[in-house]
Amino acid sequence: IGFDVDAPLEGYLFVSEMWLPGWTAYVDGERQEVVRANYTFRAVYVPQGSHSVRMVYAPxxxxxxxxxxxxxxxxxxxxxxxxxxxxxxxxxxxxxx
Structure with missing residues (x-):
């Protein structure tokens, strides 16, 4: 799954799909931790500015x-x-x- 993000402030990109162990995120090619959001969804930290975010599922x-x-x-x-x-x-x- 890929996203192009233009974040006015640093924060978390919320993805309303189920969180499961095995998700990895890459922000501008650098690995970032995928965290649980609202108990069942996923989120990844994104700094301020324009970024390319890619999430890969490989448990x-x-x-x-x-x-x-x-x-x-x-x-x-x-x-x-x-x-x-x-x-x-x-x-x-x-x-x-």
Whole structure:
């Protein structure tokens, strides 16, 4: 989610979407903490002036799942290559023997 903000004073940008652990905010490319606002919503501190605000949702379970998926895909790729190469190696060794 991205916003272009022109803040007349420093303060918090209130976003009326649910706060959940895993939200990260970037104000002009610099990481800022996302805080709870009104118990269930999110807010991020914005200094006075014009700023670009970007919020990214990447909770820890999602990152762990992505890492497991990547490891699985790489393992299957290596296994597939090995399965294709192994019979050729066996035939070559049989001809030599």
């Amino acid at each position: 820890v379970p999602w990152r762990v799942g992505a890492a497991i998926t990547l490891a699985t895909v790489l393992s299957l790729l290596i296994w597939g290559i090995w399965s294709a190469v192994r019979p050729r190696i066996a035939r070559r060794d049989a001809r030599r023997g």
